[in-house]
Amino acid sequence: MKQKVIEHVCKEHVYVAEDGTEFKIEAECLRYEKLCKRKSYIEKAKKIQIKDLDGTVPLGYGNNAECNYYIWYKLRDKEDINTLKNLYSKIRFYRITSFPTIICLEIYDENYDGEYWYDDDVWVTSLDDIKAATENFWKDFGYRISFENADKDK
Incomplete structure (x- = not known):
């Protein structure tokens, strides 16, 4: 200015x-x-958003609130993380060590301003977290599972 x-x-x-x-x-x-x-x-952020998955609640995520919305992103590099950090100053990233990776943001539904969600508390769940929760769930029942990528382009 x-x-x-x-x-x-x-x-x-x-x-x-x-x-x-x-x-x-x-x-x-x-x-x-x-x-x-x-x-x-x-x-x-819209360029890295996976719109087909938006609204989908992550598996193994026990804190699902009806008033929250779930936004999915495919992060290609640290620049994508910085984009989300600048959009949501309260966001905290944990355990993201490799790229590309898929994450889900949980944000209050009422924090939508007509164009996009605005800055407030945002919770991050990575696809790796979801896989681990799924593996642990089935392990508790005596099963061992593994994941195989069906689409080699993703």
């Missing part, structure tokens, strides 16, 4: 956003710039 002074009869401060949009109130300019950055992260 830049600030410029327009001199007419009296001095008037004008705040200029990075894209050139002008504001008379600094807080409005800062809010606008934050919204612009958020929109760029939303666009990046």
Whole structure:
């Protein structure tokens, strides 16, 4: 944000956003710039989102709340993690050690602003976590299971 002074009869401060949009109130300019950055992260997040899986509750996930929504992503690298960290500042990633990987975000359903979910508490479950929970479930019943990728392109 830049600030410029327009001199007419009296001095008037004008705040200029990075894209050139002008504001008379600094807080409005800062809010606008934050919204612009958020929109760029939303666009990046949409590119890695697996829309066909959205709403699907992860297996082995005992805290399923009816008021939560589940969003799935395929992360290709650490840049994708940074995109989600910038979109959801309260997000915490654990145990993601290799790429590509698939994760699910659990977020409150009412935190949808008409375009995308906004920043609030976000819980992360990786596909590896889901596989481990599934294996442990069947192990408790005396079974051993394994996973085989049916589609080599995924």
